[in-house]
Amino acid sequence: MARERKFSMDELFSAVKELLLIHGYEGFTFSLLADRLKVSRGALYKYYENKEELITDYMITELNQFLTDLQKIEHCEGFEAKFDFLMNLIFDMPEVQQLIKIAVQIPVNVNEKVRENKAHLDKLHLEMYTHLQSFINLGKHEKKLKAHIADGLILGFIFQTIAIPNHFGIPHSEWVTSIKEIISHGMFTNN
Amino acid sequence: MARERKFSMDELFSAVKELLLIHGYEGFTFSLLADRLKVSRGALYKYYENKEELITDYMITELNQFLTDLQKIEHCEGFEAKFDFLMNLIFDMPEVQQLIKIAVQIPVNVNEKVRENKAHLDKLHLEMYTHLQSFINLGKHEKKLKAHIADGLILGFIFQTIAIPNHFGIPHSEWVTSIKEIISHGMFTNN
DNA sequence: TATCAAAGTGACACAACTGTCACCTTTTCT
C-alpha cells in the first residue's frame, strides 16, 4: 500500500556516482541530485538525513559489488589467470580508486549512522586488501612477481594505472593490452 | 609608498595549493583562504575578483615553475639520463597531475581574465607535452622504449604512477627506486 | 469505494559563500 517511487535505488546511486565524480565530495549537493532525478529536494530527505549518509550508503553498495566480483578470483587457477581476471575487473570499474579517495574526505562527526557506515566501509576496504594481499602472496610464491617490491606498491600500482586518463583516445583493447604489458614487463626494451 | 602586505605572493599561493588539494575546486572558498592567511575576506578581493582568477593565476605560476625545471632536461645526455632526471623532477612535484585535473574543472565563462588564464594554461600544458614528446621520441629512437606502446600511454603512465599514495609508509628512497624499476621493467620476474 | 501509508511538494528559517564598498591604517614621498 504505497505510491510508486519516481526513482529506483539504482537510478539514485548511479546519479550519486555521476555527480560525485564530476563535482567531488564538497561540490555534491542535494539540490544537484534532486534536479538530476527530477524530484523535489525534500523527497530525498525521506531516505537520507544528509549527504554524508547518502554517499556512504552508496559507497557501501559499490564496494560490496566490487568485492563480490573480486571473490570470483578464486575460481582462476594460478597467478597469471588471477592477474588477468583482476586487470579486467578493475578495468570494468575504473572509478573505484577515485571513489575510495572521496570516501576518505567524508567527515565522521555528522551522526551515528555516518560513523557506522564509515566503519563498515573501512571493513570492506580492509577485506578488499586482504584478498589482494593473498593474490600478491601467490604471485611472489610462484616467483612470478618480483619479491623485493613492497606489496603496498604493487597494489597501488595496479589500481592507479587503471585510472590513467586516455586523453588521446587510444582504442580500448590496445590500451588494456599495453597497460598489462607495462605493468608486467615495463616500457623499456630488453637490450 | 604603500603599506606592508600581511602575506606574500608565495604564502598566498602555497595556501591556495594546500586548500585546493584538501578541498578540491568546489570546496575551495575565499573564506577558507582568508582564515588560513589571517586576513579579512575583503582583502583578497583587492587582488582577485573571484576564485577562478586566483586559482588559474596560481596554476600558471606552478606550471611555469614546472616547465622551467623541465627545460633543464636538455642538459642530460642520452635517454637514460633524461629518464632519471624526469622521474626525480616529477617526484618533487607529485601534485602537478592532480592540479591539472582540478584546472580542467574551472569554468571558462566567468570573465575575460579567466578565459585568458585558461588559454595560457592550455598553452603551457601543450608546451609541457611537446617537451615530453621529444623525450619519448628519443627513447624510441635509441630503442630504449618499446616502439609499439602509444606515446600518450607512456606519458600518462609516468605521470600517474608518481601519484600512487604511499599508504603503508614505505621509505621514500625504496619507493622511488621500486617505481622506477616497475616502469622500466615491470613487476614480473623474467622467468 | 474508502482508507491509509508511502511518496512527493513547496515554503520557511537558518547558515555559508559571494561581491562590493565606505571607511580606516600604514607607509613613503615631498
Add this chain to the structure above:
DNA sequence: AGAAAAGGTGACAGTTGTGTCACTTTGATA
C-alpha cells in the same frame, strides 16, 4: 606635517545550500 597610494576591515545585500514540516498525491488493500 600632509598628501597620496596601497593594504586591510566589517557590514550589507544577494545567492545557494540545508533541514524540517504541514500538506497533497498516489495506489494497493480491506
